[in-house]
Amino acid sequence: MSEQYAVSKQNKVRQIKEKAAYDKQSVHRILDAGVVASVAFVQDGNPVVVPMLYGREGERLFLHGARKARIIRLLEQNATASLNVTLLDALVLARSAFNSSMNYRSVTVFGEPEFIEGRDEKLHAMHVISEHTMPGRWAELRAPLEKEITMTGVIALNITSASAKISNKPYPEDEEEDYAIPVWAGILPITASYTTLEDSDRLIAGVQPSAAVKALQGRTL
Numbered sequence: 001m002s003e004q005y006a007v008s009k010q011n012k013v014r015q016i017k018e019k020a021a022y023d024k025q026s027v028h029r030i031l032d033a034g035v036v037a038s039v040a041f042v043q044d045g046n047p048v049v050v051p052m053l054y055g056r057e058g059e060r061l062f063l064h065g066a067r068k069a070r071i072i073r074l075l076e077q078n079a080t081a082s083l084n085v086t087l088l089d090a091l092v093l094a095r096s097a098f099n100s101s102m103n104y105r106s107v108t109v110f111g112e113p114e115f116i117e118g119r120d121e122k123l124h125a126m127h128v129i130s131e132h133t134m135p136g137r138w139a140e141l142r143a144p145l146e147k148e149i150t151m152t153g154v155i156a157l158n159i160t161s162a163s164a165k166i167s168n169k170p171y172p173e174d175e176e177e178d179y180a181i182p183v184w185a186g187i188l189p190i191t192a193s194y195t196t197l198e199d200s201d202r203l204i205a206g207v208q209p210s211a212a213v214k215a216l217q218g219r220t221l
Helices: 024-033 070-077 119-133 146-151 176-180
Strands: 036-043 046-057 060-066 081-093 101-116 152-167 186-189
Touching (some): 024 101, 046 119, 060 101, 070 101, 081 152, 119 146
Antiparallel strands (some): 036 081, 060 152
């Protein structure tokens, strides 16, 4: 199996090509670090983008929502769809607005949506999404009710092509003459992380967070 996604007109990065990566390791690493994907598809000839939770298993991404939700119905009807996950890492503050930018990790995926109908297959996909979002939590919770499984729509997006784009400048790159301008320039890191747990207002007395939940505190994306 190839460790690279084939470069085609569909997934080729055209702007700042040196930031592109087509290896599966880079693509998977960014997907696994993200939480929300912007999912794009076409409805009646018009583009639509919807944010969705997801989970990855190999070359498949699982997406879920209400069974009657528009996004599930339309993804079921579309032969192809695309999604993007972008993680912001820093503001790059140059001596001009033109050269100011951001450090980021971004992935764009193209694939074939597949509606998951079987009960066991749906449960498996829901488990993958749960473990991606809150690792270890699934085993601690009550089992999904049959009506909850029925009400949930699950789409598997089978990855056909993908590309990553990564910018990690250690400092701004200005025009040579701009280095003489007495304006501060540098990097302002952006950190997305979970903070501190807050108890539910109806928590049973004495119940404490599990090790899996505690492990989420301070986790950086």
